[in-house]
Amino acid sequence: MNDATRQTMQTWLQDALPDATQSNPKYWFPLTMPTYGVDEIGEAIECMVDFQTSMGQRTRAFERQFADYVGATDAVMVNSGSSADLLLAYQLVNPLNPKLQPGDEVLVPVVTWPTQVWSIAMAGLKVELVDVDPQTLNVDLDDMRRRLTPRTKCFFAVHLMGNPCAMDAIRAFCNEHDLLLIEDCCEALGAKFDDQHVGTFGLGGSFSFFFSHHMTTMEGGMVTCTSEEQADELRVLRAHGWSRGLQNQVADASPAIDSRYLFVNWGFNLRPTELQAAFGMHQLVKLPAMNDRRRELATRFDDFVAAHPGLSTPKVPRGGEGSPFALPVMLSGALADRRGELTTELESKGIETRPIVAGNLARQPAAAILGDVDPSAYRGADQIHQRGFYLGLSPGFDDVVFQRMLETLDASIAKVSRTSSIHKVA
Ligand SMILES: Cc1ncc(COP(=O)(O)O)c(C=O)c1O
Incomplete structure (x- = not known):
């Protein structure tokens, strides 16, 4: 799109956009209201007029910007926070790099968004629900201690309503009992503990960009990673189990297989669209x-x-x-x-x-x-x-x-x- 057309489009959008405060006719104090405007919509339109609607360079750029914002090594964008939870859970049971065995127990707080819990159950792991402290809305460490068994291998924390868990105590607990730690940060983008962003304390964190969350990509989510290798692993699981778009190319690819359709693992299709990343890039600046x-x-x-x-x-x-x-x-x-x-x-x-x-x-x-x-x-x-x-x-x-x-x-x-x-x- 050339500059003159972009200018015309932006002027038109400015005129066309209604007052966001009136977006919910039923409530004058609704749960949320739109925080996106000309920048996000304009960038999404550019994706469409450039015929770049499926995941591409904008997604990669947004992943990089998001990782930098929270201080993670890398990040992988998906189509929702629930999909981010699913990737985190399936990473634990990746058949080619398993960290846990079927039936191993994962502690999950009992007050949370249900898809956090289902992600663990769907991955063939055993959910052990843990009580929550009503004063913080976050996990009750005493109950966590009571529910430990020799099969407990992981804690899937959640920082509910943007209130960070006491990560010093949780980290000490996980270290003491040799538990993996993953974090659901879908309600907590920007929350910190000891000046460190949530989602960077363990093996990965999930984030949601649903309409009412701290920033929105319409629907969307992100997983934070601790290494490039882990990000590649998640990218394979995110998209069909194929090797496309990895940072580190698969070294032992069979020359008999066309690298454009090289399948190296099982996988889902949890990809976001480029329009969602276009929203995300602008929302992150405003965050x-x-x-x-x-x-x-x-x-x-x-x-x-x-x-x-x-x-x-x-x-x-x-x-x-x-x-x-x-x-x-x-x-x-x-x-x-x-x-x-x-x-x-x-x-x-x-x-x-x-x-x-x-x-x-x-x-x-x-x-x-x-x-x-x-x-x-x-x-x-x-x-x-x-x-x-x-x-x-x-x-x-x-x-x-x-x-x-x-x-x-x-x-x-x-x-x-x-x-x-x-x-x-x-
Ligand atoms: C704690 C928590 N985890 C996961 C999710 C799922 O996110 P999404 O709605 O983007 O699938 C939500 C959604 O509100 C949430 O609050």
Whole structure:
């Protein structure tokens, strides 16, 4: 596309784009709002007019930029965060380079997005769900210790809602028990522990670029890697098991096979499109400012919560720096059993709410897949299941809207508390 055409396109896009703050007609305080604009859409259009829609140079450039941002050796882009989890799990059981054996046990926190858990089960490994501390929303190390068996070989951490796990304790635990460590960072891009980005502590980290996450590629995900060899291994698994696009060419390729269709392993097709990478390149530039704004709003929310008995937000571990994904709240005291009333009230006033992801996953119908799991063995998760919910967070929320949300929340808490004491007197 030449400069004049690009200029015309950008001007047209500028005029055509509606107000992002009005993108959700049902809620004036939605879970999220669009953070992409002329740059991302324009670059995606360029991919199409250049007939470069399938994975190519933009994807590779974005992978490099992302790896540099989080401080990883390399990164491999995929079509979703769930696919990133799947690659991390299948890397453990790669038939040509297995790190674990079928049936080996992997510890996974019981409060998480379910595809993190399924990735392990689908890879033929045994999931051992571990309880979560309701004060942090992250793994309960004591429960992790209790659930260790001689077959435990790996811990798949998750940094829920952008709150980093206490990685010093987790690393020490994994070292002590000779466990591999992988990290689901799909809700935590930008979070750090001891100034080190999550996703760089173990054998790899998964990230999601779904619409509501810290940055978006529409759908999309990334796996961070510790070496070029590992990145090549993941690229083979990502795309058909073939050898195309590797950093290090396969040395022992059979001369009898056309290298364009050389299959060196089994594999999926989890490739992103070039349009997604085009979005990603621009979103990554905006990410630090977007995350700063998220932090600023989350701090205001923390101050509000601190002034309201019966409400709390997750504690960040010492040494941790959160990258807020949303505004999670735990209820206690007189409000402990009033979640349903409070969220119904907020929804009726135009504020969107959600439970804290799947809650106690052992209570979801799909947990039957895992076999004999006792849902009542997860007391921390049950508290989150019954008393937790979250409000949305977007860098696009302006101060006026945010203040209005706080005032509405304040009035809703007062209303629910009033009915709660009337119930008690009656
Ligand atoms: C913790 C966690 N892991 C994995 C995923 C899956 O990401 P995606 O929706 O991009 O498949 C999500 C999605 O929200 C998530 O929150």
